[in-house]
Amino acid sequence: MMTTTSSSGTAASVTIDTGEILTPNSSAKRRNIFAGIGEPVALIGALVVLIAIFSALNPRFATLTNLQNVLNQASLPIIIGVGATLVILIGSIDLSVEGVMAASGVAFVLMSANSRGGQDMGIAAFIVPVVLGTVLGALNGLIYTLLKVPSFIVTLGMWFIGFGIATILYGTDAYPELTDDNLTNWAAKINLGLPNVFWLAAALVVVSALVIRFTRFGRAALAIGNNEDIARANGMPVRKHKVTIFIIAGALSGVAGILATMQMGGTSNHIGEGYLFLTLPAVVIGGTSLAGGKGGVLRTFLGVILLTVLNNGLVLAGVSPNYQSALSGAILVVAIVAAAWSQRGRLRIAK
Amino acid sequence: MSLGTKAKRFGAVAALATAAALALSGCTSTAGGTTAAQPLKKEDLVFVCSVINTTNPYFAANIEGCQTLGKKLGIPVEVVDSNGSSQTEISKIQAILAKGKKAVVFVNTVASSDAPTIVNAVKAAGGFVTIWWNKPDNLDPAKVGNNFVAFQKHSGIDSGKCTTEALSKAIGEKGGIIALPGVQDSTTSATRVAGLKEALATQFPNVKLLDVRPSNWDPQLAYKNSKDLIAKYGDQIKGVWTADDGMQIGAMQAFKEAGLLNKVKFVSDGLYPPTVDAMKAHEGNDAIVGETFHRGYMASAIGLYTAYLAAIGKIDPSKLPHEKRDSMFKISCVTPGNLDEYLKWDNNVAGWVDTLIEKGPWDTEPVPLVAGGPEVIKPEYK
């Protein structure tokens, strides 16, 4: 029996070599093209359709002023979204955004020239809140990786801790306003046709996209999101990378807290409210998988723009506020289904 | 009071029926009259001051009022910070009630639906409570009994009318305005919007309400909505009406960024400290042209003092007329011209509280009792 098998094996290998091995290869190539581009195309398509509809409904929609307006509104969710995307890429989640924003925002306003008096600490007013965000992010990462508590729980706790820090810092005095108009006007100020805050957000997106694409750290994040065990077996410093990513997310939330405070010209501990549940859907709509390992910041960028255009367009189209949330929800579901349509085949278990 | 709606009549009938049932089933306790017969001693009392959060200037003023009154009367004050959560609010109040002292409670409720739970808890513990701003329409102090001393508020319709008049006059009684209400299902916001619409319909036919975008009492949402509306209407917008000063901050920031602050007028409710500063500084060519005047410390002090009087037996709630159990207090209209007249109160909270103790809860300027509730919105202004 042994001889039969080996001789037939050699004979068969020639035939199989061409038929069996090459076929999956070529089909793989074909699928690869669509897999890479399919979703962003669908997303950009959805965006184009929305823009076309809204432009038809109100000519003021497609104006430079409104473009500046939309990009200004989208900037903070984009900045938070960069951190959120990195965290989601490794298969975790960061719910502490609003708490960290509150803590950094209040710290920022109290250290700047403000209506409560106190000292203007200049550059330290920017550094300390970002450091605060970094520390809270590091705590997120360390508790998550060392104590093996799910990131969902750790960051939920850190949300409240951040909020608590903000409340303590805020005290019971009057609402503190920034007194320096240069600070309050900076974010929305137009430079080269677009608001400053958008340039900042765009720069962060570009840098982080490059980091994900071109650094070992970025690739490791994707690898960890795909399969943590394999990453560890390959000698990757999984814990270090995870903590680093939570630190980046915390720092970005800190930056967002400062910017939100500058935009409002002052702050309370409620400054971060609503940002998390604007950003997370945008990340998912962009096509970053909550399971980790798949997606990117450019997608999140598109997701945020899509959501912002949607809300802006509905206001400009004069849709009654009574219907706005239901309508935007319905449009979102359609957009997500359309974007995920190319994916549905992959839900089946591969052989 | 002239509103003889069906609902009201039904309410009155129901109240009568309940009162009759109570009288039949428990005549001894009613006759005994818990408060009249056994007034509580001052040393046994604790003031409870429950607010939605501690960072909003209005709620911060609530606390100031409670503490000032507590100091005057020599009664300790416990502050409840609900942190925006009904659960937190109720559980903290219950914890204080469980400590044993008789509680005299002022609650600025997080949501209307919290009121019955709180009222029942206070009643069971033998305390006395006044609710401010939010309660369900069917929760009537007269039906609950003496422990629910009163429900009190300022008229939202009056607030809306007052600010709308100021805004319309400032823009020459013609042109477009936008409105940013609070949370859509909030009674407070709805009554203010009703006042806005009524004033426009009856007095200022040439002022056009371009758009109404609920902004959930959130400065940032107000900022975003303002930006979108600026993109939509541009310089058609001559005036901005907001339901509170927090949203006004967001709206003003948006117009400032668009370079329109000097050309647009703003009105709102509350006269928060930042608003006062802006008015004093004539910001944006006197952009803020109208505010209502009512104060957090006045509300809480009136509320607590009413409940206190019932607790020590100075008043018998069951014998009070309807408008003193379900009350609306006066709201004043402030313009840049008369601002200073009103700021004097803020500089002397203790003095004002002395007046309150001297004149009683219903006759103290600038917030005397003006009417009884409930406040009814005419369907055409919904």
Next chain:
Amino acid sequence: MTKETAQATAPTLRLTDIRKSFGPVHALKSISLEINRGEVIGLIGENGAGKSTLLKILTGIYQPDAGKIEVNGKSVKFRGPRDSSAAGIGVVHQEQSLFTNLSVAENIAISSGTGHRTGTRFGFYNWGQLNRSAAETLNIIGSKLNPKTRVGDLSFVDRQMVEIARAIRVDAGKDGSPLVILDEPTSLLERGETEVLEREIRKLKAFGSVIFVSHRLDEIIRNCDRILVMRNGELVADRVTSTVTEDELFKLMVGHASHASKKSRTSIDSSATPVLEVSRLSLKGKYSDISIAAHAGRITAIVGTSGSGREELSRAIFGAEKFDSGSIALNGSKVRGWRIPKAVSKGVGYVPSERKVEGMVGGYSAAENIVLTHPGKAAVGPIVLPWKRNKIAQEWFTTLDVRPNDIALELDRFSGGNQQKVVMAKWLNDPNLRVLVLDHPLRGLDPGAAETVNEQIKKACDKGAAVILLADTLEEALEMGDEILVMRDGAVTGHYDMNVDNPSTLDLLERMV
């Protein structure tokens, strides 16, 4: 390819007195061995014999309690996987260990150190260099894969090529010769794909050494120069291949001779209605016009390459996939609305090839898994009685010799072979089992476990079930099948009644490809 160095004479790998314990368990008791350049070593042993522990020590995942490791004559200590790969040891895992979301080139480079050659310097990727370097490595093993392709889009055998490329990349270009460990690489491959892999092994010999771990003794004998047998944490035999037979190896591994009974063929009672009758079943692009009549007590083995349509066909029989036309009949009556729940309620069972994904609930205990679909006597109405469940589970554990003998343990924590026994028990627990569809039931099982599973298949037949078997190997099909159906490109190309015909593997292969 051959680099003459001073170390060329030293063995590629020498282990001296390697020991490893986990608590009271001595996983490895003094292992010493040598592997020379250009040698292909077969490593065999039952599950739990210590193979995995040994491999994990070689790849730096575990550190030995005692003993010495020498690579190319130099004593080394592996603190982690990176040390091991830096020393020139690469591994192709049994469960594939590639990142499906990354490209071929990245997967090849991922465990490498930083440096210009690998395309990752100072933490930055140079994609051009990375792709070129991967292409070079792929070229060495004769693979024409595009380094930019996403691994998730590759077929199984192509992924294996990537694994091999990664394993040899660790030392390509350095002195000394790489040692590539192939940890059951063929267990998930189709026959044709195995041939490709075996060719790769022969290529690897030219510049490195190979440790080849497999449960298939025929493969071991075909490919290896020398065979090491492990049992109970010890090396019990070290034989040159030409001196041993499969039977001898089996005896060395298990400790006793094989007592697998030759299957007695069951003949068809032509008057009886087939338990399962598939008529002219078609699914566009997969298979067309397939008819099968499966009788009680008989095993119908379907053979074919991947892409022959046999997987889809077997899933259609279980109601897991739809079909376009044709019909399925059970005991002579046609079924309608054929979906899994209905199939299960009619007594059809299915053991999938992707055991972990489709066949079991890993987080449940073994006992819960056994009564999952057919609670039988364990349930009163919808309520499962734990004590009855445990009794039934314990009976199955004894019958099937499941190890460890702990019915409360989560199924995830059993080895593959024992998991498969539990999955089998789940269906065998159905007293009305009529049709049992088995998709690669022996995949990844050691010979002992495979024997037990085969015994159970025969028992199911004895109880009157018709079995549809998608075998791993042609030999398995020939041994087990009462009837053999050969499929190619979605059509039946051969049909043998084993009572009458006596086809050889070559006969089957001719009709397969």
